[in-house]
Amino acid sequence: MNSKRKHSEKVNWPVTILLILGCITIFFPLYMAVMIALKQPSEMTNDIAGALSFPQHWSLGNFTEAMRVTDFWNSLGNSLLISAAAVILSILIHSLAGYAIGRNMKSSKFYNFVYLYIVSGMFVPFAILMMPLVKQTSQMGIGNRAGVILLYVVFYMPMNLLLYSGYLKNIPLALEEAARVDGASTWRTYWSIIFPIMKPMHATAAVLTVLGTWNDVMTPLVIMAGTGKNTLPLAQLTFQTQFGTNYNLAFASYLLALLPVLAFYLICQKQILNGVVNGAVK
Amino acid sequence: MEKTNERKRTFLLITIPVLILFFLFNTLPLLKGFVYSFTNFKGYGSYDWVGLRNYTDLFTDGRIGKSYLFTFKYAVVCTIIVNVLSLVLAFGLNSRIKAKSALRGVYFLPNVLGGLVVGYIFSFIFTYILPAAGSAMGSEFLSQNMLSNTKTAWAAIVAVGAWQSIAMNTIIYISGLQTVPEDVYEAGGLDGATGWKRFRHLTFPLILPFFTINMVLCMKNFLMVFDQIMALTKGGPAQSTESISYLIYQNGMNGGQFGFQSANAFLFFVVIVVISVFQLTVLGKKEEQL
Numbered sequence: 001m002n003s004k005r006k007h008s009e010k011v012n013w014p015v016t017i018l019l020i021l022g023c024i025t026i027f028f029p030l031y032m033a034v035m036i037a038l039k040q041p042s043e044m045t046n047d048i049a050g051a052l053s054f055p056q057h058w059s060l061g062n063f064t065e066a067m068r069v070t071d072f073w074n075s076l077g078n079s080l081l082i083s084a085a086a087v088i089l090s091i092l093i094h095s096l097a098g099y100a101i102g103r104n105m106k107s108s109k110f111y112n113f114v115y116l117y118i119v120s121g122m123f124v125p126f127a128i129l130m131m132p133l134v135k136q137t138s139q140m141g142i143g144n145r146a147g148v149i150l151l152y153v154v155f156y157m158p159m160n161l162l163l164y165s166g167y168l169k170n171i172p173l174a175l176e177e178a179a180r181v182d183g184a185s186t187w188r189t190y191w192s193i194i195f196p197i198m199k200p201m202h203a204t205a206a207v208l209t210v211l212g213t214w215n216d217v218m219t220p221l222v223i224m225a226g227t228g229k230n231t232l233p234l235a236q237l238t239f240q241t242q243f244g245t246n247y248n249l250a251f252a253s254y255l256l257a258l259l260p261v262l263a264f265y266l267i268c269q270k271q272i273l274n275g276v277v278n279g280a281v282k
Numbered sequence: 283m284e285k286t287n288e289r290k291r292t293f294l295l296i297t298i299p300v301l302i303l304f305f306l307f308n309t310l311p312l313l314k315g316f317v318y319s320f321t322n323f324k325g326y327g328s329y330d331w332v333g334l335r336n337y338t339d340l341f342t343d344g345r346i347g348k349s350y351l352f353t354f355k356y357a358v359v360c361t362i363i364v365n366v367l368s369l370v371l372a373f374g375l376n377s378r379i380k381a382k383s384a385l386r387g388v389y390f391l392p393n394v395l396g397g398l399v400v401g402y403i404f405s406f407i408f409t410y411i412l413p414a415a416g417s418a419m420g421s422e423f424l425s426q427n428m429l430s431n432t433k434t435a436w437a438a439i440v441a442v443g444a445w446q447s448i449a450m451n452t453i454i455y456i457s458g459l460q461t462v463p464e465d466v467y468e469a470g471g472l473d474g475a476t477g478w479k480r481f482r483h484l485t486f487p488l489i490l491p492f493f494t495i496n497m498v499l500c501m502k503n504f505l506m507v508f509d510q511i512m513a514l515t516k517g518g519p520a521q522s523t524e525s526i527s528y529l530i531y532q533n534g535m536n537g538g539q540f541g542f543q544s545a546n547a548f549l550f551f552v553v554i555v556v557i558s559v560f561q562l563t564v565l566g567k568k569e570e571q572l
Contacts, residue, residue: 127527132311186292215396
């Protein structure tokens with residue numbers, strides 16, 4: 001017994017060291033981006049040192065300039081608005097749909113059909129809907145941020161419906177019946193009992209929806225074209241076509257675009273990892 | 283009785299608007315695209331019905347054929363590389379190592395970063411860093427810019443795609459490995475199962491459901507590759523890295539081929555459904571056998 005415990009506590013050093021060395025592949029691109037962003041174009045020689053060495057003078061000048069050129073605060077605001085609205089609406093609407101459909105799909109053919117119909121939407125990539133959707137949203141007058149938010153709510157519905165109705169299977173009906181006996185309506189029972197109980201699933205749905213919408217390029221690119229409004233990734237695309245050759249400025253701008261999601265990851269790492277695993281495995 | 287009706291009514295009042303919303307922005311555009319695929323619509327102005335001509339043209343159009351070849355080559359190679367590397371990484375991160383959660387956190391990092399910006403950063407590496415390193419080492423092959431050569435550009439895109447996707451698959455494999463109980467290994471150890479044999483006959487069958495998830499996720503995501511193409515090559519050089527999504531965007535939205543690319547999009551949809559269903563049934567059967 002004693003020897004077995006000793007065995008399980010032994011640290012596998014070769015693997016640890018290999019894994020630490022492997023981190024270079026993750027950090028190298030980011031390190032390079034930081035070094036280039038801190039330098040002036042005159043310091044960029046044509047060898048590797050020109051890109052990777054520390055700058056002669058530490059200066060955040062590129063960052064302030066990049067913020068000005070890319071209209072950073074407006075793009076950030078748009079990205080925040082779109083992602084936040086998409087997540088809040090998704091949690092409210094998809095959990096409700098998961099409840100209504102999940103509670104009835106076993107007993108009713110209609111709800112079972114609705115469930116399969118919406119979940120099968122997972123197989124429909126955006127590229128296929130893109131062209132008709134651009135026409136449709138502009139005809140409806142929502143070829144703008146509101147349209148992008150609405151589309152995200154629809155696109156993430158299949159996955160979130162799957163997650164919510166799956167989670168609901170573990171919540172006993174007895175909870176609702178008790179409330180019903182007390183005279184509460186179904187609507188009130190949902191908001192006071194079921195919605196709070198599904199909190200772990202809200203976290204999962206929120207994480208998956210945020211990661212998907214925050215980094216998405218294609219939807220805002222085609223839907224918001226011509227509105228003059230940018231999201232953070234879109235601003236990089238416009239920036240690249242205009243100033244792509246000034247790498248110092250460009251990398252400052254790229255890093256600014258990565259910063260919010262990096263901060264989010266550092267703060268909520270545990271929830272994000274849990275959310276991603278829950279979402280994929282269920 | 284009153285109560286049951288109230289419950290039924292509430293459920294319907296929730297479901298029907300959701301159903302309408304989903305139909306309006308998912309099914310309706312799919313059907314519209316299908317209808318457009320029988321026209322010569324340019325995206326503006328008037329158009330005529332052309333019957334099945336767009337579909338027959340798809341099979342003779344060299345650019346379409348090239349984009350399917352590229353997309354499939356990319357998706358298959360990426361899927362293999364990503365699954366092999368993430369399985370290895372998952373074993374490492376699941377063994378008795380120091381700083382386990384910190385290392386897992388680091389290796390997951392690429393997944394949260396946006397594909398477009400990552401693509402731009404790697405574009406610099408392929409354009410300046412790798413050639414500089416190559417010529418310093420005296421290697422003729424490495425001192426060229428991979429992205430400007432039709433033979434190597436796709437490999438560069440594979441590298442970037444894999445760099446980002448390994449994160450996600452590794453996390454899924456780790457959660458798979460954690461479901462394997464320790465006593466399975468102990469029992470297997472008594473029977474002399476070690477190394478590759480242990481993996482092949484003990485571990486792999488037990489994590490097969492996770493393998494299925496990863497295969498399906500990988501293929502679907504890689505077949506839809508867009509951001510990396512946009513950032514790294516814009517379909518070049520000489521249209522050698524045009525993915526299907528990129529071609530639909532490029533020619534359908536800006537190239538006046540709305541009708542023709544609608545046909546392409548619909549074919550693409552059928553292909554994705556067939557592949558996903560095929561993967562799920564084949565791998566599902568394997569799971570049942572075990």
